[in-house]
Amino acid sequence: MCLQYLRFCAFLEAPNAAIETDHRLTLTSRSASSKPAPSKPATSPRRGVSCFECPLRLRGAFKQKSEDEIALINTLKIDHRRIASGTDIIHGGQEDAELFTLFSGWALRYKSLEDGRRQILNFILPGDLIGLQAALLAAAEYTVEALTDVEVCVFSRRHVWMIFEKAPQLAYDISWLGARDEGFLDDNLTSVGQRTARERIAALVLGLYRRADNLGLVQNKTFLFPLTRQHIADALGLSLVHTIKTWSTLRKAGLFEFKSGQLTLLNPRLTEATAKFYDRERPLRPIL
Amino acid sequence: MCLQYLRFCAFLEAPNAAIETDHRLTLTSRSASSKPAPSKPATSPRRGVSCFECPLRLRGAFKQKSEDEIALINTLKIDHRRIASGTDIIHGGQEDAELFTLFSGWALRYKSLEDGRRQILNFILPGDLIGLQAALLAAAEYTVEALTDVEVCVFSRRHVWMIFEKAPQLAYDISWLGARDEGFLDDNLTSVGQRTARERIAALVLGLYRRADNLGLVQNKTFLFPLTRQHIADALGLSLVHTIKTWSTLRKAGLFEFKSGQLTLLNPRLTEATAKFYDRERPLRPIL
DNA sequence: CGCTATGTTGAGAAGAGTCAACGCGAGTGG
DNA sequence: CCACTCGCGTTGACTCTTCTCAACATAGCG
Structure with missing residues (x-):
C-alpha cells in the first residue's frame, strides 16, 4: 500500500x-x-x-x-x-x-x-x-x-x-x-412496495435510529431528527396528511416521542414489531 | 492493458x-x-x-x-x-x-x-x-x-x-x-412511491421494452415478455387483482397487446404519456 | 404586523385491497 | 380417453386504506 x-x-x-x-x-x-x-x-x-x-x-x-x-x-x-x-x-x-x-x-x-x-x-x-x-x-x-x-x-x-x-x-x-x-435502496423499495403506512413509518424511524446509533449520534435513546413530515411522506410514498395522521397514531401508541427536532425511541421492541423490521448485522464499513 | x-x-x-x-x-x-x-x-x-x-x-x-x-x-x-x-x-x-x-x-x-x-x-x-x-x-x-x-x-x-x-x-x-x-432501482422506487397503478404498469412495460430493444430483442414492436401478472404485481407493489384489472384497462385502451408470451407495444406515445416516463440516453455500457 | 412554512384535524372521495366465483389450458394419472 | 388438479387469468361486489380538499393552529421571521 x-x-x-x-x-x-x-x-x-x-x-x-x-x-x-x-x-x-x-x-x-x-x-x-x-x-x-x-x-x-x-x-x-x-x-x-x-x-x-x-x-x-x-x-x-x-x-x-x-x-x-x-x-x-x-x-x-x-x-x-x-x-x-x-x-x-x-x-x-x-x-x-x-x-x-x-x-x-x-x-x-x-x-x-x-x-x-x-x-x-x-x-x-x-x-x-x-x-x-x-x-x-x-x-x-x-x-x-x-x-x-x-x-x-x-x-x-x-x-x-x-x-x-x-x-x-x-x-x-x-x-x-x-x-x-x-442495499438501503432495496430496503426502501421493499418498504414502499409492501408495507402499510404504519409499518413504513416505523421502519423508517427504526432504520434511521440504527444508522444514527451506529455513528454514535444517539444518546439516551434520543437523536437529532431533522426530517419534516413532508420529507417522510416523500420518502415513503404517502400523502402528507396521511403521514401526519399515522405518525401521530404511532406516537400516541408509545413507539416514539418527538419534540423540538429530537426523536426518542421509547419502545424499540414495539417499533420493530410494527415495522416488521429485520435487521442484518453489517460489518465495519470503510470510510472515504 | x-x-x-x-x-x-x-x-x-x-x-x-x-x-x-x-x-x-x-x-x-x-x-x-x-x-x-x-x-x-x-x-x-x-x-x-x-x-x-x-x-x-x-x-x-x-x-x-x-x-x-x-x-x-x-x-x-x-x-x-x-x-x-x-x-x-x-x-x-x-x-x-x-x-x-x-x-x-x-x-x-x-x-x-x-x-x-x-x-x-x-x-x-x-x-x-x-x-x-x-x-x-x-x-x-x-x-x-x-x-x-x-x-x-x-x-x-x-x-x-x-x-x-x-x-x-x-x-x-x-x-x-x-x-x-x-439507477434502475431509483426508477423503480420512484415508480412505486409516486405513480398510480396505470402509470406504474405503463412505465414498467415501457422500461422493459426499451431495455429489450436496446439488446436487439424487439422485432416489429414485439418482444418476449415472460412476466406473469403476479410478477408485475410484486414488482409494482400492487395486489394481483388490481394489477390484472389495470393491465386489461391499458390493453383495451390500445397501449399494448399481449398474447402467448409476446408483448407488442402498439402505441408507444400513449404509453409514454400514461407512464409519465422520461428517458435519459445512456451511453454504451460495458459488458462482463 | 402579516407572511410563510409546518403541523393538525375532519369529512368525503377514490384508488387499491380482499374475497369469492369462475374460465381455461396444461399436465397427470387412472 | 377422461376426470382431475393446478396455475394462471378474469370479473364482480364489497371493504378499507389512503388521498384530497379544506379549515385552522402554531411558530419563526422580516
Whole structure:
C-alpha cells in the first residue's frame, strides 16, 4: 500500500500533471461562482479538515485504515465545504458533479416526476458517500440536497479513474459503499412496495435510529431528527396528511416521542414489531 | 492493458497459486452437490462459451472491448451454467454467491418480508451483472431467481478483489454496471412511491421494452415478455387483482397487446404519456 | 404586523385491497 | 380417453386504506 501511495502522490504532484492543474483551477472558479451562494459565509479553507484528524473515522462504525491509506485519502481530498441547509449538493442532470463524503449533517437524495411529485430515494448520514453514481455515469440522474447545514469532503470526479488505476483498495472501498447504498435502496423499495403506512413509518424511524446509533449520534435513546413530515411522506410514498395522521397514531401508541427536532425511541421492541423490521448485522464499513 | 493481462494470467496460472487452486476445487465440488439439482441435465461444459465468441457482446448496446480485455475476461470466466426457470441463482443470506453475467433469458431479484409479502427489486436481462452486491458485501441480502431458463457466465467471488488489484479497467466497468443498476432501482422506487397503478404498469412495460430493444430483442414492436401478472404485481407493489384489472384497462385502451408470451407495444406515445416516463440516453455500457 | 412554512384535524372521495366465483389450458394419472 | 388438479387469468361486489380538499393552529421571521 505504501508503494501505491507513493506512486499516486508522484502522479498527483508531478509538475507536468496538466490535467490535475487544470482541474483545480476549474474547481476553484466553479465553487466561487456556484449559483445560490450559500447563506453562510463560505469560510471553508481548502482542505479545512485533514483526514488525519478526522473525528468521523474514529467512530466505532468504521474500519480502521493504515496511515498510508489515510495519507492517500488526504491527498485526494480537494476541498472541505460547508453547505447551507436546503442547498443542492448535486442537481439532476449535472455532468460535472464531484464525489463527496458527508462529513457532518444530513442530506437526502431524490428524483422528481415532471408534474412535481417527488420521491426521496434515501437519506444520507455522516460518513456516507455522495454522488458515486453521478461520478461513474455521465450525468447525475437525481438531486442531492442538504437537509441540515452540512459539511462535505470533496473528491474530484476526475480522480475516480485514477483511484481505480492506482489505489485498488480505495476503489474497492468505494464500490463497497456503493453496494451498501444499493442495499438501503432495496430496503426502501421493499418498504414502499409492501408495507402499510404504519409499518413504513416505523421502519423508517427504526432504520434511521440504527444508522444514527451506529455513528454514535444517539444518546439516551434520543437523536437529532431533522426530517419534516413532508420529507417522510416523500420518502415513503404517502400523502402528507396521511403521514401526519399515522405518525401521530404511532406516537400516541408509545413507539416514539418527538419534540423540538429530537426523536426518542421509547419502545424499540414495539417499533420493530410494527415495522416488521429485520435487521442484518453489517460489518465495519470503510470510510472515504 | 496487455501488461495487466499478462500479470493477471501469471497470477492465475502460477503453480504456487494455492488459493486459486483450492478455489477451483471448492467450486467444482460445490456446483456438483448444489442443493436443488437443476431439473434439466446440467450439460454445461466448463466455459461452454468462450468470451471471444460471445454473441452478446456483438450487440450494439455494448462498448467494444480490446482483444486483451476479452482474453482477460475469458480467463476469469470459470463456468457457463444453464439454470432452469424458477431456480434460485443466489438465495438470500448466501455467503458464497459468485458473480454472474446473465448470458440469456430473464431473471429477477427480490426481497421478502417474514410474512410472505415480496418485493421484486428489478428484472435482469442479458448482459446484466448478477450478484455484485452479494460479492462485495459479506452475504446476499436478496434472492435472484431465474424467470425463464437462463444461461449465466460465472465469475468467482474470490477473483473480485484480484480484479480490483490487477485489472482496474474491469473493476471500473463492474462498478459502472453497479451504478447503472442503482439507477434502475431509483426508477423503480420512484415508480412505486409516486405513480398510480396505470402509470406504474405503463412505465414498467415501457422500461422493459426499451431495455429489450436496446439488446436487439424487439422485432416489429414485439418482444418476449415472460412476466406473469403476479410478477408485475410484486414488482409494482400492487395486489394481483388490481394489477390484472389495470393491465386489461391499458390493453383495451390500445397501449399494448399481449398474447402467448409476446408483448407488442402498439402505441408507444400513449404509453409514454400514461407512464409519465422520461428517458435519459445512456451511453454504451460495458459488458462482463 | 402579516407572511410563510409546518403541523393538525375532519369529512368525503377514490384508488387499491380482499374475497369469492369462475374460465381455461396444461399436465397427470387412472 | 377422461376426470382431475393446478396455475394462471378474469370479473364482480364489497371493504378499507389512503388521498384530497379544506379549515385552522402554531411558530419563526422580516
